Amino acid sequence: MAKAGAPWHIGVIGGSGLYEPGALDEMQEIAVGSAFGEPSGPVVTGMLGGVRFTFIARHGAGHRLSPSHVNYRANIDVLKRCGVTDILAVSAIGSLAEEIAPGAFVVIDQLIDRTTGRERSFFGEGMVAHVPLADPVCPRLSRHALKAAKKAGAAVHDGGTYVAIEGPQFSTRAESLLYRQWGAQVIGMTAMPEARLAREAELPYALVGMVTDYDCWRENSDVDVADILETMRANAETARAMLGEFATILPKTRSASPIDTGLDTAIVTPRERWDVAATTRLDAVAGRLIERFPRAKG
Numbered sequence: 001m002a003k004a005g006a007p008w009h010i011g012v013i014g015g016s017g018l019y020e021p022g023a024l025d026e027m028q029e030i031a032v033g034s035a036f037g038e039p040s041g042p043v044v045t046g047m048l049g050g051v052r053f054t055f056i057a058r059h060g061a062g063h064r065l066s067p068s069h070v071n072y073r074a075n076i077d078v079l080k081r082c083g084v085t086d087i088l089a090v091s092a093i094g095s096l097a098e099e100i101a102p103g104a105f106v107v108i109d110q111l112i113d114r115t116t117g118r119e120r121s122f123f124g125e126g127m128v129a130h131v132p133l134a135d136p137v138c139p140r141l142s143r144h145a146l147k148a149a150k151k152a153g154a155a156v157h158d159g160g161t162y163v164a165i166e167g168p169q170f171s172t173r174a175e176s177l178l179y180r181q182w183g184a185q186v187i188g189m190t191a192m193p194e195a196r197l198a199r200e201a202e203l204p205y206a207l208v209g210m211v212t213d214y215d216c217w218r219e220n221s222d223v224d225v226a227d228i229l230e231t232m233r234a235n236a237e238t239a240r241a242m243l244g245e246f247a248t249i250l251p252k253t254r255s256a257s258p259i260d261t262g263l264d265t266a267i268v269t270p271r272e273r274w275d276v277a278a279t280t281r282l283d284a285v286a287g288r289l290i291e292r293f294p295r296a297k298g
C-alpha cells in the first residue's frame, strides 16, 4: 500500500494524562481487533483541520495498564489496520537536565532502551526481519511536531535523548545519575518498544514528551506521582492544541518517507519460506509486501 501522495492519517498515542484527543469532527469510536492480542482500548477516529486523526490511550481508559502491561504490538497493529500513515506519540517524561524544566515539551530524537521482557518485535516466528533503528524517530514528523508545539504555546526543546526504563517504579538515584552520564536528557517508561514496533510497521513515529518532574538525580529530591499527574493534566490542553496546530502545519499531501518501505530490505526470510500463520498475523504490519507477493502456500 503506497502512502506517497496519499492524505495524511495521523495515529495519536496519548500517554499519562492524555486519555482523549479533544473534539474531532465526525468523531466515532471503533473496535479493531489484532492478532497480537488486546490493544489498550478502543480507538477514536475523526477529523481535525481536514486531517484524519485516530487516537488510542496508551494506558487504556482509566489508566488501567502499567507500562509493562501495555500491549505495544496490538496498539501499533491496530493503528496500522486503521490506515494511519504516521504516528505522533505523547508521553509524560522526567527531566535529567537542569535546563529542561517541568512544564516544557521535548521533541525526542534519540532513545536508549532499558526495558526488559516486553514483546519488542512483530517478526521472528516464520518470518524474520531486522529493521534499521539508528534514528528511531522520523525527522520530518518531529519537525512538524516541534512547530506545532511552539504554535500551541509550549516551551519546547528541539531534540533530547529519552531513556526508557521498565518501571513501574521510578529510578534509584544511582540509576538516575548514571543515565545523565550516558547523555540522556529525559526519562520515561513507554517509548520502547513502541518506537521499534512503529518502525517495523513502516510507520514514521515522532514522540513529544511533556516534562512532569525532575527525576531523582537532584540532591534530596524524589519523584511524586501526584505531582506528575497534576502537571500532566495542566499540560494536556496544550497537547490537544498541539494536535490542532499539527493538522494545519502538515503539507497538503504526504510525500514518501523512506520509513514507508523499510521492510523491503529488512526481511531476511525468503518469500517462499514465509510461514502462512506469520503472514496472516502480519497482514497489516507487512501488508504492503504480503499484498504484492501473495501469501506463501501452506
Ligand SMILES: CSC[C@H]1O[C@H](OP(=O)(O)O)[C@H](O)[C@@H]1O
Residues within 6 Å of the ligand: 014, 015, 016, 017, 058, 059, 066, 067, 090, 091, 092, 093, 167, 188, 189, 190, 191, 225, 228, 229
Ligand atoms: C504516571 S507517571 C509514569 C508513567 O507516565 C509515563 O507514561 P506515558 O509515557 O504513557 O505518558 C511514564 O512513561 C510512565 O508510564
Ligand SMILES: Nc1ncnc2[nH]cnc12
Residues within 6 Å of the ligand: 092, 093, 094, 095, 165, 170, 171, 187, 188, 189, 212, 213, 214, 215, 216, 223, 228
Ligand atoms: N521521572 C520519571 N521516570 C520515569 N518515567 C517518568 N514519567 C514521568 N516522569 C518520569
